[in-house]
Amino acid sequence: MSQVLGGVSLASGVAVGALLAEQVSGSPTYAGLGSTFQVLGSALIAIPMARLSAARGRRPGLALGYVLSFVGALGLIASGIVGSFALLLVASLLFGGSTASNNQARYAAADLANPAHRGRDLSLVVWATTIGSVLGPNLVGPSEPVSRLLGIPRLTGPFVFSLVGLTLAVLVLFVRLRPDPLVEARRRAADLDPHAVGPTHGSIGRGLRVIAARPQALLGVITLALGHVTMVSVMVMTPLHMRHGHADLTIIGFVISMHILGMFAFSPLTGMAVDRLGGRTVAMVGSGILVVATLLASTAPMGHSNRLLAGLFLLGLGWSCTLVSGSTLLTSAVPTTERPGAQGASDLVMGLAAGIGGALAGVVVDRASFHALALGALVVAVAIGVAALVLRDREPVSVR
Template identity: 40%
Template sequence: MSERMPRPAATDSHRPSRGLALSVLIVNQLLAGIGVATGMALAAILVADLTGVVAMGGLAQSASVLGAAIVAIPLARLAVRSGRHVALAVGYGLAAVGAVLVVAAATSGWALLVFVGLAAFGAAAASGLQARFAATEVAAPGFEARSMSLVLWATTIGSVAGPLLSETGDRVGAAFGLPHLVGPFVFSAVAFATSTLLVATLLRMPRAGVLETDALPDAAGRPTDADAAEVDEAVADAPVGKPVGSFAALREASHSPRSLFAILAIVCSHTVMVGVMVMTPIHMTQHGMSLNLVGLVLSIHILGMYGASPLMGWLVDRVGSVRVVLLGAAILVVAVVIGILAPGDDVLLVPLALGLLGLGWSAGMIGGSTLLTTSVDARLRVPLQGATDAAMNVAAAASAALSGLVLGAFGFAGVNMVALLVLVPLAVVGLRMAMVRRAAAA
């Protein structure tokens, strides 16, 4: 498909309504948040019960995250070819099918099919992550991070309510004769089916990968950042007309210190969050905590992830994405240190650690995603977004799988120590980027 240069919004009479598109994305994220959080809150415990092996609980999140990684690039390609609304509808439709498969598999006791269902379930996470980039495409110039943060914030209500609905879903499932812990996945299937219909019928977006700033004159159209006004020339000045594959875009962007820093901010933040979060329910139940308390702690964690996202978006637009990424990394360090030192049955420190873990993720994800979007040419934008989300989810899947083994061998403190090591590459590249900028300034 040939590339066309975007026209300024003021002269494009066919451009979809920015307000309507953002509103649909926000409502859809609320529904999808309910779907993801309701089922995944108890997925690890469900798998551990079905298999009889605690370490297998980590594979539940691994299957879901790996499923998100598998579909991230195809959904990005579909967004370019057919539009964001088609890609999002396909993603949520797959998630609805996955939730139904989990219900069927758990009812029949076939553990292997549960992992297949959870992998399809992960398509919802991939779609939700793609929605954050879609929000930047309907944002006014200079408000990209804030638009992204509003869409992520909308997930707060659904994601916080989801774990709290787990007990209710379990009771409803039991009333219909479903096994223990299976009922919440019925709620998830309904939420994803509704999301699919919503985006397929109401969401209309501008061409995927095109920002409002791309249509402005060069002086105003170049993305700015309080930390560095320049965009890396090797990436920004690449030819516009030639389509680029996801892995080629990832390879090309990795030569830019700023783009590489953005990629690692997303990958490392998500990997740390998933690795610690997925083992927390098992860790808590091993210390005698109830499902209601587990749900409350996960709700606090998700509130940290999404509740503060408008603040993070405002900070990115005000002080720069690099500074916000560094803030997020510092918060993640504090969270995992508390996780290392806190007693397993501490009802104050464990929620604090999980809340900070979500807050650090929010800063790293919004700061890194904004930096990724604004540091490359439009030609690379959508393919690079898909490749980065795929890499992020592959790393997180490995982290979730490893966390189960680490929990069994070294306890929850060991899980947090491994998470601390994951942040090292981000620190190294951040230092290299600072040195390159200092040398250039000198």
């Protein structure tokens, strides 16, 4: 339920984020910065979330992200009212908390999972985001009368729905997420072998060392980061590419909805494929799908086209393959006590990489074209497949 509500909150603003940034800043060059700061926010907020989860469990960690996102949504509405681009960037940074919580929730599913079904269980939580994430962009149209009623700019209307969804997500976590999955996983591990379980670590620095010592975990992080860069860089500039071709907001919302459908709706199948075929194989499949997606996007004209719709759907599907396979590879390779730090480090790297990609996306589109951006993303997608071929397991190095 928290994933559904968090998905509504996040996706309501995704479809208009670039448009609001362009309107407030007055330049298409800065249109991608709002989404970029949101991605950076999700990365930075992963740091305190990892520490809080290690100390207190998943429940307070996930709630922290949603609370910060609530503050960010208020700030985004205010930025549209007063026309402050600086406020928009700060608010976007905080709004990334919703992404951080949605990302960490998939690991909550893996805390108590049977290793043979870890990919499936993790992917079911990812799948739950589908309902909210597909519904969110389609609230762009209905948000217009809401914005008129409240007397706020039209492009800030979707963030009103975000406020409602975030409030409900926090309530659901505190009332229903019991027992806390990470705390319970620690308890069960201690019952099996009290001497093998040490303190739980939430340090990002230690998490990075743990990842670097394990090729399977490193492949997982590379798959997550590069898959996220490919998806974010193309996705954040798609509304602008369509708007410049005179597509209306309803059509833009529909295309983003189909993209998000590809991201989440088929994740249970992806999870079962990971359990059966292995994370490495599914990562390579995801790489191939992303190559096709970016190739289609690179040849799509401005405005609305079936080619762009297909490309954005496949962009989401390829991202789903990299997210589920990368997350499972990482979680399987890391001991329970090291997971909060390693998973937080993974989301930090993933967010920072995508943040840089999103920032460059606006510049590339402004100086070159959307087509050049998509071709650049294609190169990144190919790198995922190369990493899956090169990185092979060896005995992990002890981390202190």
